[in-house]
Amino acid sequence: MNEAISIKKLSKRFGQFYALKEIDMRVKSGEIFGFIGPNGAGKTTTIRILLGILKATSGTATIFGKDVWTDAVQIHKRLAYVPGDISLWPNLTGGEVIDYLIRLRGCNGPNRRAELIDLFDLDPTKKCRTYSKGNRQKVALIAALAVDAELYLFDEPTSGLDPLMEKTFQDQVLRIKEEGKTVLLSSHILHEVEKLCDRVSIIKDGVIIETGSLAELRHLTRTRISVETEQEIAGLETLEGIHDIRRSNNKTDFSVDTTRTNEVLAHLTQFGVVKLASSPPTLEDLFLSHYENTRG
Secondary structure, eight states: OOEEEEEEEEEEEETTEEEEEEEEEEEETTOEEEEEOOTTSSHHHHHHHHTTSSOOSEEEEEETTEETTTTHHHHHTTEEEEOSSOOOOTTSBHHHHHHHHHHHTTOOSOOSHHHHHHHTTOOTTSBGGGOOHHHHHHHHHHHHHHSOOSEEEEESTTTTOOHHHHHHHHHHHHHHHHTTOEEEEEESOHHHHHHHOSEEEEEETTEEEEEEEHHHHGGGSEEEEEEEESSOOOSGGGSTTEEEEEEETTEEEEEEEGGGHHHHHHHHGGGOEEEEEEEOOOHHHHHHHHHHHTOO
16 A cells, blocks of 8 residues: 655754654555654644645655655645644635635535534524634534545544534544545543544654554553452452452453453452442553653
């Protein structure tokens, strides 16, 4: 599969501060790639370099095999971008801004403008100065999704949206993936990334600390188990990989490293299991585990 985005040893320095430190990242054509980390971790700096807004201090970054700095104009004809903080022309209506952005991309034919305005429940006749944060975000999303692009760059795209509109956005992302398009989704909303993304990279302090599919990364985190037994469980504390044990009569809750699950379940059967429930590790569990383990 071809790579839509290729980043190699990319660094960005502001004075003596390194916002990015030799990061590597590859996004395959046709996939939804999640780029996650706390605010200030380097996500937006990376996207601005990909857009040709910032010039990297060192390293390389290409989109469709073209250099993001020297070939920015050609690249922009093939992508759509939505930032997390939208500024609009205050005296234009939302519909006028959408129309302008669509024309700016050279689209004079049919598009999905009307359909998306309905889906995102936007009143396009209101002046932009009257819009809330969420409605300004809707304008940018509609303009980006209304026309055909090969690559979509979303940087905290659902900031300010209510849960219903978040779901609408997620449905649209899955739709464009079905059409074979590529998506880079930068977010700190972990459940959004978990629902949508084929692979993720976790960034902290300008360094990518993990990359992989959710299946590949989940072996590094923990499963939550709640069990009720006929007899009180003994020896649980002596097993490797057990964390945060809580007891109430014959009911026990704890976390277990996923690689130790079989061993722990075999131990529990000795005490007569009455009820057992397990919660698979989430992306949030994984992120918090990695972020905590890489401090210092």
